[in-house]
Amino acid sequence: MRQYFVLFIFGIILAFSSCRTDFDTVASTGDLKFSKDTVYLDTVFKNIGSSTYQLKVYNRSKNDISIPIIQLKKGLNSKYRMTVDGMTGNNGKIFKDVTLLAKDSLYIFIETTADITDADPTDFLYTDEIQFDSGANLQEVALVTLIQDAVFLYPKQNADGTKEKIQIDGKDVDGFYLDENDSENGNELIFTKQKPYVIYGYAGVPENKTVTFEAGARVHFHSNSGLYVGNKATLQINGDISTTEKLEKEVIFEGDRLESLYSDIPGQWKSVIFASGSTNHSINHLTLKNAVVGLDFKNPLNTIEIKNTQIYNCVEYGILAQNAHINGENIVINYAGISSLSCVYGGSYSFTHCTFNNNWQNSSHFAVNLSNSLAGATPETNPLTQATFNNCIIYGSSTNEFNLQKNTSAAFVYQLNNCLLKFGNTSNADYQFKTDTEHYNNIILNENPKFYNVSKNQLNIDKTSSAFAKGNQAYSIPLDILGITRTSPPDLGAYQSKDFPK
Structure with missing residues (x-):
């Protein structure tokens, strides 16, 4: 038996030796x-x-x-x-x-x-x-x-070693208040184009103060960071028309990863939050992308002017307005996980020559959502006194891109004039686009606007678009979002049509 065992071991050694590869280098x-x-x-x-x-x-x-x-x-x-x-x-x-x-x-x-x-x-x-x-x-x-190089803004360390915090919606979050007399940065309430800014945590605007973003300012938010405009505080974004692809006069809000891999990834930072009681906001020529919620309005005091603004790739909403008053012109929003524009809990809204599109990769999103209620609020309903859309495009990849959530216990006033709209199910009485003239006039239904390149957020149109020359001159804004003169009759949406490169 022992001889067989020795032969067995010898066989195994021989087999491994015969399979050995020469690892000499x-x-x-x-x-x-x-x-x-x-x-x-x-x-x-x-x-x-x-x-x-x-x-x-x-x-x-x-x-x-x-x-x-x-x-x-x-x-x-x-x-x-x-x-x-x-x-x-x-x-x-x-x-x-x-x-x-x-x-x-x-x-x-x-x-x-x-x-x-x-x-x-x-x-x-x-x-x-x-x-x-x-x-x-x-x-x-x-x-x-x-x-x-950049200006870095971040919560400071307290004496006890904890990180500075501010309150948002009753919760303590990592954050700090911008200081107009900061020993290192000077006036932190004025953002210039001299250097980009990188923000960690929430940068808060103190009560009765105004934060101003000059033309060409670049603001980069770190993960879980944002801007908080507090009670009685004001935001002014003073961008302007740019003449080159570098958007040299545009104000840009985005994440702090500059690599091309991150250029269109949603959710890299949180939001710009406008607290209840914030006031006198004006936004012009802002490009905002890759947030969770782009602009989050929580019952601000007066009418907000938003003009020539682009918002892209937000995990939840491009604009979320709660009982707000917004006058919007030449706004473009694309890609939002829930809704590109969502106006909830009533308010008053007027949007002219805007393009609300949503190509988020699910079937439950909307381009535009309107509501006069809010679960858990007191009271739960609030009047929607106006929601007017003139010469707009409301489109996207879902069957229905326009949604009404009406509570009959409060006013719900809305009207769409000369709009291109995507909506597949017209059996509901609220969506009688051809016969309900109180709410709908000159609606182009389910025709493709033929955007230049939706995946790259290029929502320009050309003369083959169903939105070409379909606007009402009475609502026309002289210049489009790029500063191009509109024709008569005007095209629908934020862009005047142009010829694309072949």
């Missing part, structure tokens, strides 16, 4: 191939970590090779850091004797966190190289990052 000869010769890490703010970028390294030879060293040229002082096939090396900067099998590849993942002082002062670029081997076999891949 040869030194690299400088013939590595790379997925790119330069890795661009996009733009980052100073001292904010970048996304992770990938470089793939190929061994095209028939030999298993050993790369004596993979390192950043600036060594341990480099602001870049790497992992090489999951290894962290020496602080992510230097890796020795890296094996790469024949006809195989390895992954290098690269990140950076750099200050503006680390960059070249002439172009604000921070650069380095990944070096593979040395001497005659040296190969290099360049790394390039644009570092952008």
Whole structure:
């Protein structure tokens, strides 16, 4: 029996030996191939970590090779850091004797966190190289990052070590009040175009104060951050018509990740909240994107002017107005998880030459929602004294993009004049678009406006659109959202029609 056992063990050893591959390596000869010769890490703010970028390294030879060293040229002082096939090396900067099998590849993942002082002062670029081997076999891949300076606004640390907080809707949240005499930033209630602003937590506007955003201001909100306009406080956005694609005079609100990967991802920051009792708001030429709720009005005191404003990619609402008074002109909203425009708990609204579209990827959203009630409120209903839509487009990917939630115990006054509207089920008495002249006049029903590129939030139209020249001159606003003169009769929506590039 013992002989059989010895033979069995010998057989196993022989089998493994016959299957063994020779893992001996040869030194690299400088013939590595790379997925790119330069890795661009996009733009980052100073001292904010970048996304992770990938470089793939190929061994095209028939030999298993050993790369004596993979390192950043600036060594341990480099602001870049790497992992090489999951290894962290020496602080992510230097890796020795890296094996790469024949006809195989390895992954290098690269990140950076750099200050503006680390960059070249002439172009604000921070650069380095990944070096593979040395001497005659040296190969290099360049790394390039644009570092952008910014004004950082954030909650300060209290004496007891806790973070500064403000109250919103009765809850303490991470936040701070903007200070017109801040020792470092000066007047924080005036946002200029000199540098972009990065906000952490909620930036609050104190009672009886006005926050002003000058033309060209850029505001970037960190995750779970936003702007809070408190009781008796005022917001003024004074953007203007831009003449280039850089939107040099537009005021822009967005998240703080500048990489192209994040350009259209919803929910990167919270909201601009207008508290009950806030007052005298004016918004002109604002582009707001990638929030949870874009503009959130909670029973502000007087009429809000919103003109030439674009709101995109919001997880819940583009505009959520609770018992508000809004005069809107040349507004464009697209992509919202619940509703692009939702006016609830009554109020008074007038929208002219606006494009409310919703192509969110579910079937339960709306482009426009109107309501005169609010569950849990006291009282639960509030009169909707006016909701007028003139020369507007209300469209999207759902069957019904217009929704009425009427409570008969309070007034519900609305009217659509010369609008293109998408609505599939017209059996309900509230949606008799052809015969109910009290509420609907000259409605174009379920015809495609042929937006230029909905997925890129380009809701311009051309002369083939069903919205072309269908407006009523009596409601016309002389200039469209881009400052282009409207024709007579005007096109519906926020954009005057134009020819698209072929």
